[in-house]
Amino acid sequence: MTTAEAILTAVTWWGVIGGIVAVVFLGYGIDRIDEDADGAFVFRPLLVPGIVVIWPLVLWRWYCLASGRDHWAHRHRPRRHRHRIFAYAMPIAIVAVIVAGLAVRQSWPDHIAPERLSPPAEDSQ
Amino acid sequence: MSVKYVPVQWNRSKWVYDGIMLAAVVAFLYLFLYVTPELLSHENPINPQVHNARAFGACAFLMLTVILWIGPLARIDRRFLPLLYNRRHFGVMTTFVAITHAGYILNWYFAFSSSDKYAALLFANTSYGQLAGFPFEAFGIFALVCLVILAVTSHDFWLKFLTPPVWKALHALIYFAYVAVVAHVALGIMQDQQNHTFTVIFIGGALSVAGLHAWAAWHEDRNGDRLGTEEGGWVDICDARKIEEGRAHIKVLPNGERVAVFRHEGKLSAISNACAHQNGPLGEGRIIDCLVTCPWHGFQYDVRTGRSPAPFTEMVPTYTLRLSGNRVQVQVEANPPGTPVDPVEVPA
Numbered sequence: 001m002t003t004a005e006a007i008l009t010a011v012t013w014w015g016v017i018g019g020i021v022a023v024v025f026l027g028y029g030i031d032r033i034d035e036d037a038d039g040a041f042v043f044r045p046l047l048v049p050g051i052v053v054i055w056p057l058v059l060w061r062w063y064c065l066a067s068g069r070d071h072w073a074h075r076h077r078p079r080r081h082r083h084r085i086f087a088y089a090m091p092i093a094i095v096a097v098i099v100a101g102l103a104v105r106q107s108w109p110d111h112i113a114p115e116r117l118s119p120p121a122e123d124s125q
Numbered sequence: 126m127s128v129k130y131v132p133v134q135w136n137r138s139k140w141v142y143d144g145i146m147l148a149a150v151v152a153f154l155y156l157f158l159y160v161t162p163e164l165l166s167h168e169n170p171i172n173p174q175v176h177n178a179r180a181f182g183a184c185a186f187l188m189l190t191v192i193l194w195i196g197p198l199a200r201i202d203r204r205f206l207p208l209l210y211n212r213r214h215f216g217v218m219t220t221f222v223a224i225t226h227a228g229y230i231l232n233w234y235f236a237f238s239s240s241d242k243y244a245a246l247l248f249a250n251t252s253y254g255q256l257a258g259f260p261f262e263a264f265g266i267f268a269l270v271c272l273v274i275l276a277v278t279s280h281d282f283w284l285k286f287l288t289p290p291v292w293k294a295l296h297a298l299i300y301f302a303y304v305a306v307v308a309h310v311a312l313g314i315m316q317d318q319q320n321h322t323f324t325v326i327f328i329g330g331a332l333s334v335a336g337l338h339a340w341a342a343w344h345e346d347r348n349g350d351r352l353g354t355e356e357g358g359w360v361d362i363c364d365a366r367k368i369e370e371g372r373a374h375i376k377v378l379p380n381g382e383r384v385a386v387f388r389h390e391g392k393l394s395a396i397s398n399a400c401a402h403q404n405g406p407l408g409e410g411r412i413i414d415c416l417v418t419c420p421w422h423g424f425q426y427d428v429r430t431g432r433s434p435a436p437f438t439e440m441v442p443t444y445t446l447r448l449s450g451n452r453v454q455v456q457v458e459a460n461p462p463g464t465p466v467d468p469v470e471v472p473a
């Protein structure tokens with residue numbers, strides 16, 4: 001099995017497990033941990049893709065809410081300092097990436113001749 | 126605000142917002158595909174799949190750029206707050222545009238080999254050890270995965286289920302996604318462009334996002350909420366008479382939380398500054414009929430109890446407060462959400 005095939009197989013299994021979690025959570029769990037979902041069924045199919053994608057997080061939160069480990073104070077503590085870090089780090093990363101892209105760009109400046117990066121393939125698509 | 130979940134909470138404002146957004150996307154695609162091919166270096170014949178892929182890719186980049194303008198602009202100037210109101214719909218539409226871009230790429234560049242097209246996408250270029258010729262597709266895949274995670278967890282259920290801090294931490298993926306998109310373009314199509322118009326537009330867009338975020342962070346560092354001084358479990362907020370009627374004074378508590386002390390009909394009440402919906406800054410809202418309205422999405426709370434008006438069920442923590450001379454002080458520890466606290470009369 002190639003690395004690419006292994007990655008795709010892992011993604012497939014992630015989706016299968018997520019699908020099972022979605023069926024159980026939407027059919028059984030959601031009514032027990034969220035009163036706003038009680039009797040509301042039309043919106044539930046919209047949650048399926050989210051559960052499939054982040055099912056480990058869903059299982060963790062389901063456990064916290066069902067076991068009473070969820071503390072009300074956690075809901076009201078925005079992590080604003082985290083945003084400050086992103087606000088300063090993202091501009092640095094953007095500038096670094098653009099400079100890197102321009103540095104390896106072969107057609108700019110105009111007087112630099114193009115350089116072949118790898119030998120031509122035997123079979124072209 | 127909700128009592129029971131519905132698939133999408135439409136209202137007139139959201140219809141207008143989404144209508145303008147959709148019209149702008151259609152206009153952009155039309156301009157890109159039919160009006161300005163030479164401006165964007167498409168004067169050489171390219172097949173429709175590649176042309177469409179570039180159009181949708183450029184559109185997704187522009188949409189993501191605008192989305193990331195909205196946050197810092199709204200922090201710097203309140204007149205941009207209406208753009209924040211329905212940003213999640215904007216994000217979901219961006220994800221669909223990005224998926225369309227990926228679909229055109231997959232079904233053209235990787236669809237005609239004997240291998241599975243998804244496997245071909247992953248193994249076609251594995252030169253991860255070099256910058257020139259780096260497999261820029263990996264950045265695109267990463268960004269698309271991030272956008273999909275954001276889109277599929279955009280329903281209000283996820284905010285309540287995950288809690289606003291966890292939901293917002295998850296949605297901070299937007300910053301990583303944007304940097305990945307910039308890398309995807311810088312090491313991808315930008316390497317191929319002979320016409321510099323596209324390069325200038327791309328770099329200008331990316332730098333505008335970088336500059337706005339740095340500016341907004343610097344602006345908040347200079348003008349943001351200040352830390353209150355604590356003594357014996359009480360935190361000094363300000364001179365009670367300086368709080369305007371219907372408005373709040375916000376202070377950062379020693380434990381990092383923010384309290385908003387409101388003045389309503391000559392009396393003071395204190396609640397958490399973090400809205401229960403998305404932790405929006407309640408203290409920047411106004412009181413109308415005892416209810417403060419969150420400036421982000423319009424959730425409302427009675428400042429004396431921290432409760433939303435019936436039939437809504439949202440609640441925020443309240444704080445016990447007192448006067449020391451003319452100074453208003455609050456207790457460091459918040460009361461559980463929805464706990465009524467007697468308002469304190471403002472001294473004459």
